[in-house]
Amino acid sequence: MMLALLCAIYAATVSLSVARSDRLKWVDSARNAAIAVWPLLTFACFCMTYLLINERFEIEYVARVSSHAMPWYLKATALWGGQAGSLLFWAWLMSTYTALVMLRNWHNERDMQPFVIASTMTTLAFFIGLNVFVENPFTKLWIDQSGHIQASFLAPPGAKPFVPNDGQGLNPLLRHPGMIIHPPMLYLGFVGFVVPYSFAIAALAIGRTDNLWIRVTRRWTLIAWLFLSLGLLLGSRWAYDVLGWGGYWGWDPVEIAAFMPWLTGTAFLHSVMIQEKLGMFKRWNMILIILTYALVIFGTFLTRSGVLSSVHAFALSAIGPLFFVFIGITFTISLTLLFKGWNRLDSENILTSWLSREGLFLLNNLLFMGILLACFWGVIYPIISELVTGQKVTVGPPFYERTTGPQFAALLLLMGIAPLTAWRVTTARRLGKIIWKPTVFSLIFPVYALTTGTTNAVALLSLWLAAFVLCVTLYEFYRGASARRKATGGNLLSSLWNMIARNRRRYGGYVIHLGVIFMAVGIIGIEMFQAETQGTLAYGEQINIENYVMIYNKIEEFDTEDNRRVTRAIVSVYKDDKFVAELYPRRDFYVDSQQPMTIPGLYSTLEGDFYVLLVDWKPIGTESATFKIYLNPLMNWLWFGGFIFILGTLVAAWPNRGPSLYRQSTSLSVNPPDIVL
Amino acid sequence: MFRLLASTGITSLLIFYCFGEVSAQDAQPSDDEVNTIAKQLYCPVCENVPLDVCGTKACAQWRDDISDKLADGWNEEQIKQYFSDRYGIRVLAHPPTQGFNMLFWLLPPVSIIIAWFLVLRTNHNIFRKKHMYKQSIAKQVRAEEYIGQLENDLEQWR
Incomplete structure (x- = not known):
């Protein structure tokens, strides 16, 4: 871990010092050091897992999270069952991401490379540093002459090694199949957002205003988002199966801490499409990715500092202030870079109509930010209240349900309208012409619910919204497949398949929408x-x-x-x-x-x-x-929707076949106008 | 006469005992009535776990207290006030709408309204820009021409 820390510091320092020169050999050296962190941390994780499986209780971490009675697979997964081990695991996952990023072909982004290395390695060095100096999982247990047991890496004077007969064992709540897979998924989601953030910072640092950083990181962002979504879903399932309160989401502060970067990440995934298509919202996209990164670190801080109590949180720890300082420094640097490049990031187009794809995406982003604000405020208010008035308060589900419920409903409505609108402008008549059929068809669902005895107006409205989005999305698939069948012949099913295969990003997105609809049906069911x-x-x-x-x-x-x-x-x-x-x-x-x-x-x-x-x-x-x-x-329907959601994300993230030929042909062609339909 | 008085007295006592017992049983609230209130309270120890589903002994004792108070004729608000006075406002599911806590309730809606206002204000002139609309339609036509040309290029490559 010490060697890994040195490599990370070396990579960050060297890459920053040669960033604005053309000393490429030094950049390559920094890149190699960044890659070297991965095998070093892999070895550290391997050692820790070996110690856990072999019940080496002289190691304090092993004694705390493992016991004789635990099966081998739980002993192995206890690596992320406690504070120190999970920090090591966090760092290892991040080193895996960074090694993969470093191994890619940098031919077109050579100018960004030093800043990407510096950004990723600074974050990684911070986490490895915490592991080495504050929460070291390899700390041993010692007993002094007075019988006092203490934990330290080196032997205190006059102390002998102490080996307990058995360990305390893993927290029972974590001894569940869902818990084996839930934390890795969540961590993969968290650390994955460091990649697009680092590219964004690199773009700001070198003054690039094009969409290169977005194009390069689109798939990385989708993968991070996929894992974060999977982590949240598995966490919900775990809560449903293990926590024994009949629900799947308790608006617990730590759940919200994981949900907040998901909200900004989702807003970002929508918003970058506008930048790619129209060159708009460049500043906003920078803000969103900086916010996502800050929320990832903030969420990790909330879970690990002990400032909040939760079934998911670790015990009170000394790492809280360090996290706080790190968040402050990275956020300040990010905002400074953003404001320095503010004027360069001017939009290439202006919003011409609210009834356009970009107009509705802007509203969608506003709603995501509204939900984020409610969540953030609910999480930090108990801390503020205690600081200001000395009085502790609880912010439970009623607050979140009241503040986020209407905004989620509005998001559903936008999800139904936005896919039918065109870029730049859509007339109300044109939209009405497309939308009336799915709207009429969707009314069948609430009418049926009404005839079966449902009289709750909110429930009926929610059901209609879900049905409306479902009809619109299916109608979009049908329209696209029919048009393709007319153009190319064949049957509707093969046309549908080819249509999805040719535009995975768009139709993957629609499949994700279908997943959200099914999840919404499940949520309406249990909540109402x-x-x-x-x-x-x-x-x-x-x-x-x-x-x-x-x-x-x-x-x-x-x-x-x-x-x-x-x-x-x-x-x-x-x-x-x-x-x-x-x-x-x-x-x-x-x-x-x-x-x-x-x-x-x-x-x-x-x-x-x-x-x-x-x-x-x-x-x-x-x-x-x-x-x-x-x-x-x-x-x-919630779990089924979750499955569809993940499937859609995979479709959207799946690489297209033969992209190089397409890129080559388009680059040889005429200059594209600023609208691409 | 004595027999009559004695039998009347015994019968009355029996009736009183039976009815008393029945009315006492009726007054005992059901678990569901207790849980309706318990789910709105949080004990200070088990943070973020509502009282109705918390498995600790302390929370079971609180539920018994709620049951007793319901049996004594207390209503929901009185019971919540009792726990709040005794253990602090943190036992409530959300802060009350008074004093400093007004900030808690006002800040989110006010911020959201301001954010929407600012965004709408920034883009308020889009409705006046009819020329933009026409321009964008023209661009749309150009885009279609571009796509046609691109398709031709692709055909040639194939």
Whole structure:
């Protein structure tokens, strides 16, 4: 890690010092040093994993996050189960990204290279520095003559190595398949945004005003966004399966910390299209990517500093102030560079109509910023309140739902209209001509909901919005495929396939929209139609919730090999008087950490989830237990939508075949006008 | 007479006992009634976990307190006020709309309105720019010509 730190510092320093000269050999040397960080950190991660799997409890980190009872795969994944290990993992992932970036062909961006190296390596050096000096995962345990145990890298005077008999083990909440994959996905998303940020900073530093940095980093941004989305989705699923509160998103500060860079990243992905097409919003795109990077570091700070309490947060740590200083310095440098280049980043075009693709994208960006503002304010207000008034406050879901709900609805509406508008200007008549068919068709859904007894106006409006966007998106696929079939012949399906293959970016985006619609349906279901009840039952007694009946059969207790004491209830679930499932809601008590975990029993269909929790029980023999039941309508649509969403992102990020030929032919042709349809 | 009085008395006592028992049972709130209030409260220890789903013993005790207070005839607001007075406003799901906390409620909508105003103000003149519209239609036509030419180029390359 020390060598990796030295390499990162060397790469950053050398690349900066030769940035404005043509001493390319030094730039290459800095590049090689940047690449060398990756094998060094890979070796550090390998060593840590080896120590974890082999139960080397003399290492403090191993003793804290591992134990004899844990299976080998959990021991290995404990690498990111604690503060020090996850920082190392964070740094390793980032070194992987930077090594891949450094290995690419820099022929066309040679002038940007030193600044990209400096930017990425400064961030990486900061994280490795934290690992080396503040949160070192290789710190050993020592015992002095008075029996006092302490942790340090080198032996304190008169102390001997101390090896505990067993470790404390991983936090039970993290012993879940979702937790094995959720943090790596989230980290990959977080660190991935460092790449477009570094290119943006490089473009600012050398005064480039073209779209090169956007073209180069488009795929990197999409990949980072894909992983961040995947991380958020897996986190939601984990919360649904493990946290035992019947929901998927609790507006917890750390959840929001991961959501905020996603919001700015999404706004950025939309906004860069305008810069590429029309040369507009250059400054705004710089602001968005700087903000995304700052929010990535801010989110990491919130999770790791201990300033906020959360099921996701690490314990109070000394790294908080260092993070704060780093955020301050990088943000100041970024803004200074931006303001220095402000005049150069003038738009090549002006907005001619709100009823244009770019006009609606601007509104879309405003909405994303509005949601970001609400989230940011909700997260930092408890800190501000405590600082100013000395009073702690809680900002729970009601605030976020009230402030972000209408803005999400407006975003859905824009998602339906924007794909039908043209660049520069669309007349209301032209838009009306395209939009009326999907609008009329979409009305069927809320009307059907109304006839089946839904009277909640907000729910009906939300359903209509989702249906509207669905109809518009499907109609767009149909229009495109029909036009292609007319032009090239063949059947509609092959035309659709070829159309998507030829314009993956556009239709990948539409597939993402489809995913968002399905997710919105799931969210509407659980947020507006969720039902819940709680009751204490004796053996054979039943509890009713809407058209479901649950009968409590029995309860059993047993110990498992991984040191859990499991109390498991067996219940039968009937829907409309028909038996549908036998469920096993349980409470796992982890003996080593003295921590309970509530695992729901789940009967899941496309119509909705029957979700039952074992809340409390009397000792075996008295035969009564308390259950909490949730009916979560349409819940599976959220996960299905998430799958479609990821699929769409993959389609959009997938490289096109033979791009070089296309680029060559267009470059030989006439000068393009400033509109490309 | 004594028998009549005794039997009447015993019957009355039995009836009173039974009805008393029934009315006491009726007054005992259900878990759902307790949870309706509990989900709006947060205990100071388990931050960001609503009281209705928190598994700790302290939170179970709070739920019992809510149940007792409901049985005593307290309403939702009184119970929330009781917990707020006793443990501070952090037990509420969001800050109250008074004092310094007014800032919490006012800042987001005001900022959003200002941001929208500024963006609309910056671009207010777009509706007057009819010539831009015509120009852009002309450019659109040029773009179509360009695409046609590009297609021809591509055909030649094939």
